[in-house]
Structure formats: structure tokens, C-alpha cells
Amino acid sequence: MQAADTATGTGGWVGRGEALSRLGVKAQTLYAYVSRGRIAARPDPEDPRRSLYAARDIARLTGGQIAEDVALLPSVGAPARGEAEVQSGLTLIAGGRLFYRGMDAIQLAETATLEDVARRLWDARDANPFAEVRPRVGAVPGGSARARLFAALARRAEEDADRKPRPIADLRLECARVLDEAVDAFVGSGPRLFLHQRLARAWKVPERDVHLIRRALVLAADHEMNPAVLTTRAAAGGGASPAAAALAGLATLAGSEAIAELSRASAWILAVRRQAVDAARRAHEMGALGGFGDPIYPSGDPRAAALLAVADLPLDLARAMDEGREATGLAPNFGLALGTVARRLELPREAATDLLLTGRLAGLLGHALDQIANGSPIRARLRYVGPEPGAH
Incomplete structure (x- = not known):
């Protein structure tokens, strides 16, 4: 040994x-x-x-005995x-x-697709549920890409509501279909390419830059314990299907501070492209410079560093990153990296958020599967602090 x-x-x-x-x-x-x-x-x-x-x-x-010096x-x-x-x-x-x-995850992002990472998070590395997925006929309603995404998940939640126990392999196939239909909701039907290729094709991303979409999705797949994960697991533990549980989690994420921060960072990047000179300094002075620093990563978010390192930024965006670091003393976070790459590729205005939601859907489906398969109880207690009975 x-x-x-x-x-x-x-x-x-x-x-x-x-x-x-x-x-x-x-x-x-x-x-x-x-x-x-x-x-x-x-x-x-x-x-x-x-x-x-x-x-x-x-x-x-x-x-x-647990040693006191254990991290x-x-x-x-x-x-x-x-x-x-x-x-x-x-x-x-x-x-x-x-x-x-x-x-x-940084190493995975070098070559892995979102399908690869989904299989890892779903503990399906010895099988490929995506191989059995077939395109679905029939569009989902909704004016925006996000509205169509939630409509697709709601449709799957209704269809998969059978509470009878199912083998884990069937649940993984169900998750693969959910993720596949979610991407179709964004981009419409088309050639059955990898998920990142379908998004890139709809956004008309040049072939040389398609890897940025793939990397962004992989790095967005999952992260720390947060309300979206807790919501997903609570729903799955209560009997919801993977689609229904992931829908609950994704709705929670869509209203979170993380999405609000991403939106602020994306807005700043848009402003940089319009007026690049001293944009970071002026935004910082006005308290409007978002996207720098993450308390989880005091030395800098490795996802952001990995994505920006291969983004081949034009001079105005590269200068903005440098100015932001100088103004705040902090490194860009992942939300800012997504917003910057979206602007670098000239994607639709909400594309950075759409990338995060799509990638994170794979992870939330994984949390739903993990909760259903392993059934670890969520220990929580509601303590009433309202008026006494009969009080007016």
C-alpha cells in the first residue's frame, strides 16, 4: 500500500x-x-x-472522538x-x-459538456440517459426565453406527477428529458446537437467561440448550499417529481440576490461598451459597481477566473475588468464573468441569466434525484411567534 x-x-x-x-x-x-x-x-x-x-x-x-483541529x-x-x-x-x-x-469543476470545464456534468451530478457515470432522449413535438407558450423555460418545466411537472416509486434509472432519464426540453424552450427545435451547441446555434455564436458557452454552462451547474437547493430538496422530499422540485428551486433562484447581482453586473458591462473611459471608477464612486468579490472565495472566484482567462476579451472589456479590480481591490465574481462573456459574444440582453439558469437546472435536478434516492431527512422546525390564541 x-x-x-x-x-x-x-x-x-x-x-x-x-x-x-x-x-x-x-x-x-x-x-x-x-x-x-x-x-x-x-x-x-x-x-x-x-x-x-x-x-x-x-x-x-x-x-x-472528533479532534478539535479538524477543519x-x-x-x-x-x-x-x-x-x-x-x-x-x-x-x-x-x-x-x-x-x-x-x-x-475547473478541470471539468476544460473538456466536459453540460451533459457530462449532469451525468456526474446525477451519479449516472456508467449510463447515458441522454442517449434515450428524443425531440418533443410542440412548442411551449411564453414571450420571453425565461417564460418559455418555466412553462416547459411546469408542463413536465404536471406530466411527471405520478407518486408511484420509480427506479433511479427511470428518474435519470426523466431528468435528461427535462433538461433537453428546457433548452428547446429557449431555442426551439433543431438539430439534436449537444446542449451548448444548440444554444450557440440559436445565438449565432461563431464556431471558434462555442467553447465559451460550454464552459459557462459547466461552471454554472451547481454551487453552495442556498435557498434554491433547499427549496428543491424540500419539494423532492415532500413527494414532488424531479421536474416539479427543480421548477420550485429555479423559481427561487430567479428571484434571488445572485440573479439581481448578475443583472447589475451585466448592466454595468453594457455601460462600459457605451462609454468605456473610467466607467469602473465612476460606477464605484456612485456605489453602482457590482460583480466584484465573493465572500465564499476570499482569494477570487475560480469559476470567474477560468472563464475570463479564455474569453479573449476586447480592449474595452479587458480594461473594465482591470479598472474594477483597481477600484474595489477585488476580483470579478462568476456573475460578472457570465455578463462579460455574454457581451463579448454579443448575446441577447438576458443571455447571461439564461446561461446561469440553464446550467443550474442540471444541478437542481441532481439535488432532486439525490433527495429522492437517498432520502436524507431535512431537519427543520417551524416555531410559532404570532399572537396568542384569542388575542385581538
């Missing part, structure tokens, strides 16, 4: 050999714990081909007052990096 399998690691992480020894289980059981979110895992910094496992999670499962993950420990505890095996943010089921 090699040293990487037995090393204790740093910050409360142990190698595979040590994890198996502490748990007293076979490797397959360890991997099942990881996939179900019961043990957090991350790549070994010294050898990314190997994994490290959270000692705190192992101690919790074995009833052992806490956001979901570890009992929920505080007003919080709900959710167990997930999909996404981890650790060390300023984003992982989809243990794989660095």
Missing part, C-alpha cells in the same frame, strides 16, 4: 487506507458514504489522482437556530476550489 493511501494528511483529512482502517469497511462502502454525502472527500494536494477523506465525518460514523465543512455539526440541515453528495467548496462529486 502506497504512502498516499495511509497518510493522515492535514487539516483533518486522511488517506484511503486510514479511512478504511478507522471505518472497518471495504472500499466500496467508503465510496458509497462519499457519494451519499456522509463523508466529504477531496483530491490529495500532493497527488490529485488520490483522495483524502474528512476525519470528522469518519469519527461521527464510528462514534469516535469544519459548511454542513458539519448540528444546525443552528433557524437553519435546516441538508446532506448532499453533489458539490463541495474547499480550499477556494469547487468540486462536483470529487472532481475539480
Whole structure:
């Protein structure tokens, strides 16, 4: 057994050999714990081909003592007052990096399609539910792309409302059809290309730039625990189909501060293209400069850095990014990166938001599947604080 399998690691992480020894289980059981979110895992910094496992999670499962110097993950420990505890095996943010089921999302974005990432998040890496998807005849109503997206999800929610238990493979196929029809709602029917290619074709993106759409969708697929994820999981846990649960989550996301921040960043980028000189400085002085900094990533959002690094920005947008960094002392966040790439490709005004919603739909469907398949309870309690009975 090699040293990487037995090393204790740093910050409360142990190698595979040590994890198996502490748990007293076979490797397959360890991997099942990881996939179900019961043990957090991350790549070994010294050898990314190997994994490290959270000692705190192992101690919790074995009833052992938890060391005080173990680094806490956001979901570890009992929920505080007003919080709900959710167990997930999909996404981890650790060390300023984003992982989809243990794989660095930035690395995935180099070559993966949204379909690839959806299969990973849906734990369907040994099967391809998209291979069985066929185009659907019949458009959905709605004037805007977003209205058609929600109409398509509502239609699927009604059609998939049967509460009878279904095999996980059938549910994955259902999710693939939902995602496929959502993209059709945006762009209409056409050649059955990859999802990013269909969006790029509808937006008339040059072939050399289509990879930017693909990367944006992959990086948008999932992120931290937020109200959209909680809404999706609560709906799925209550018996909703994946489409209905994802619709609830996506509606929550559409009204969130993240979308509002993305809209402000996109508006600023539009202003930059109209009047590039000192646009960042003036916006910052007026308190209207959005899109810089993210509390989750103190050293900068790696998704934004990865997307902007390959965007080949024109001089005015590149200068705006530099001016914004200088004015705020912060790096661009992912919303600003999406807005900047949308302007670089001359996409429709709301395209940055549409990219985020489309990519995130894959992740929300994954959370719905995870909740249905693994059934980890969401521990929350409603405490009444209203008037006493009979009070006037």
C-alpha cells in the first residue's frame, strides 16, 4: 500500500487506507458514504489522482472522538437556530476550489459538456440517459426565453406527477428529458446537437467561440448550499417529481440576490461598451459597481477566473475588468464573468441569466434525484411567534 493511501494528511483529512482502517469497511462502502454525502472527500494536494477523506465525518460514523483541529465543512455539526440541515453528495467548496462529486469543476470545464456534468451530478457515470432522449413535438407558450423555460418545466411537472416509486434509472432519464426540453424552450427545435451547441446555434455564436458557452454552462451547474437547493430538496422530499422540485428551486433562484447581482453586473458591462473611459471608477464612486468579490472565495472566484482567462476579451472589456479590480481591490465574481462573456459574444440582453439558469437546472435536478434516492431527512422546525390564541 502506497504512502498516499495511509497518510493522515492535514487539516483533518486522511488517506484511503486510514479511512478504511478507522471505518472497518471495504472500499466500496467508503465510496458509497462519499457519494451519499456522509463523508466529504477531496483530491490529495500532493497527488490529485488520490483522495483524502474528512476525519470528522469518519469519527461521527464510528462514534469516535472528533479532534478539535479538524477543519469544519459548511454542513458539519448540528444546525443552528433557524437553519435546516441538508446532506448532499453533489458539490463541495474547499480550499477556494469547487468540486462536483470529487472532481475539480475547473478541470471539468476544460473538456466536459453540460451533459457530462449532469451525468456526474446525477451519479449516472456508467449510463447515458441522454442517449434515450428524443425531440418533443410542440412548442411551449411564453414571450420571453425565461417564460418559455418555466412553462416547459411546469408542463413536465404536471406530466411527471405520478407518486408511484420509480427506479433511479427511470428518474435519470426523466431528468435528461427535462433538461433537453428546457433548452428547446429557449431555442426551439433543431438539430439534436449537444446542449451548448444548440444554444450557440440559436445565438449565432461563431464556431471558434462555442467553447465559451460550454464552459459557462459547466461552471454554472451547481454551487453552495442556498435557498434554491433547499427549496428543491424540500419539494423532492415532500413527494414532488424531479421536474416539479427543480421548477420550485429555479423559481427561487430567479428571484434571488445572485440573479439581481448578475443583472447589475451585466448592466454595468453594457455601460462600459457605451462609454468605456473610467466607467469602473465612476460606477464605484456612485456605489453602482457590482460583480466584484465573493465572500465564499476570499482569494477570487475560480469559476470567474477560468472563464475570463479564455474569453479573449476586447480592449474595452479587458480594461473594465482591470479598472474594477483597481477600484474595489477585488476580483470579478462568476456573475460578472457570465455578463462579460455574454457581451463579448454579443448575446441577447438576458443571455447571461439564461446561461446561469440553464446550467443550474442540471444541478437542481441532481439535488432532486439525490433527495429522492437517498432520502436524507431535512431537519427543520417551524416555531410559532404570532399572537396568542384569542388575542385581538
